[in-house]
Amino acid sequence: MSALLELDRVSKTFSRGGLFSSQRVEAVKEVSFALQADKPEIFTVIGESGSGKSTLARMVLGIHAPSSGQIRLAGRDVAAxxxxxxxxxxxPIFQNPFEAFNPLKQLDRYLFMTAERFGGASGRTAAEGQADEALRQVGLSLAEIAGRFPHELSGGQLQRAAIARALVAKPRLIVADEPVSMVDASLRxxxxxxxxxxxxxxxxxxxxITHDLATAYYISDRLIIMQKGVVVEQGPARAVLSAPTHPYSRQLRDAVLTPDSAGAFRVAHSAKAAATPGASS
Known part of the structure; x- marks a missing residue:
């Protein structure tokens, strides 16, 4: 079984402060996991603000280089x-769709550029075809967004357009960093x-990447929970979130599950159980 993505004891340290007051901050500490090429899955990274989850995402995306350890894509070091x-x-799919697009550029230009640069489209006609196909996969169409600017779409529509832009490249892996936190609750x-x-x-x-336990439980196959850069718990999503064993995991669930979110968690629990009777995550 070959790995699509492997993280091998990956760490990231930042230096903060001036020349005489520099501090080293360990944002991510020796994180390891692997995604298999022949088993598509939703692998979730849960943590509060400052847990290191977004830094981890940026390393997977090649935005930050690890201070130590290695990230391999299809067996090859990402840095290579x-x-x-x-x-x-x-x-990538980022948190705020309104920041993902230049407000002065038409949305279809982003999809055409991605199709030509990363998706192998040769020419405008091919790019339009790939853009329309990707948009239809998220419930939109090229006819709906052609010539339109970001402010002319709702937050939910714009995030779908951002997902379509990622799909145009026909990637094997998507890294979604808090993709529903800026979307209306009714659309999440x-x-x-x-x-x-x-x-x-x-x-x-x-x-x-999320701090939302309800959606994590509902959609994830496997997950890790991070605290101050360290993975404190990992495993099948349903098993971990139904009965967390680490004190921080239990504290996080108890703190996050307010009456409203607890209801959402129960709905997600029931929906997933009904959708996958007898199945393990």
């Missing part, structure tokens, strides 16, 4: 990839369900 070849395999589950369809229908693996 030419950037364009890497982005054809791995695509539709985005999360979309990730499940992309896994099941397109064979995509998704690293889902």
């Amino acid at each position: 990839y030419e950037r364009q070849a890497f982005m054809a395999e791995v695509q 589950m539709s985005i999360v369900n979309l990730f499940g369809r992309l896994r099941d229908q397109l064979g995509l693996s998704i690293i889902y």
Whole structure:
């Protein structure tokens, strides 16, 4: 069984302060996990602000280089990839869709550029075809967004357009950093369900970065929980979140599950159990 992505004792240290007051901050400490090439999954990284989860995502995306350890994509060190070849395999989805697009540029230009640069499209006609196909996979179409600017779409529509832009490249892996935190609560589950369809229908693996335990339980296959840069618990999502063993994991669940979110967690628990009777995550 070959690995799509491997993290081997990956750490990241930042230096903060001036010349005489410099401090070393360990944002991520010796994190290891692997995603298999022949088993698409949604692998979730859970943690509060400052846990290191977004730093971990940026290292997977090649934005930050690890201070130690190694990240391998298809058996090859990420640092050895030419950037364009890497982005054809791995695509990001960021937290705020309104910051992901230049407000002065039409949305379709982003999709055409991605199709030509990373998706292998040769010419405008091919790029339009790939853009329309990707948009339809997220419930939109090129006719709906052609010539439109980001402010002309709702937050939910814009995040779907951002997902479509990632899909245009036909990647093997998507890294989604808090992709529903800026979307209206009523639309969050539709985005999360979309990730499940992309896994099941397109064979995509998704690293889902979140602090939302309800959506993590509902959609994740496996997960890790991070505290101050360290993985404190990992395993199948349902097993870990139903009965966390680490004190921090229990504290996080108890602190996050307010009456409203606890209801959402119960709904997610029931929905997942009904959708996958007898199945393990």
